[in-house]
Amino acid sequence: MSRQTLPQNRRPGGETALFPSLQKEMNRLLDQFKSNFPMLDDDARSVFAGPSFPAIDMVETDDALEISAEVPGVKEDDLDVTVSGETLVLKGEKSADHEEQEDSYHLIERRYGSFRRHIPLGFAPEDGAVKADFADGILKLTIAKPSNAKAAVQKIEIKKA
Secondary structure, three states: OOOOOOOOOEOOOOOEOHHHHHHHHHHHHHHHHHHOOOOOOHHHHHHHHOOOOOOEEEEEOOOEEEEEEEOOOOOHHHEEEEEEOOEEEEEEEEEEEEEEEOOOOEEEEEEEEEEEEEEEOOOOOOOOOEEEEEEOOEEEEEEEOOHHHHHOOOOOOOOOO
């Protein structure tokens, strides 16, 4: 005895109707979603759409973590940096207006977007242990490691087999 779990609506030629219609609908929804951001060019759309915005560089030293985050076009007042337990949270919002007016046309463009990025630190920093500087679209953070985080690192010896 065979058991069917999906409807078997077959079209002439043996094609199952369920999956092509689902694929068509998913493609339509994705195209509609992409078209809702006409003010962003392809590069900007891909940056704000991805989970890795803002791009960061992280360097670990014996005493601290040094983090640089690229946030072009974001004003210092629109950045929010917090530490929650062992997680650094970067939040911000970018907004820019451009207006151009000539005899034959009037152009207004608005670009905006927000981001939120969680960065695991591996330790909970002490109060006052985070220093932040912001210049030219680069946020630089220095997070001092607590003494117990320094002692927790163990060097593992690797032997040849």
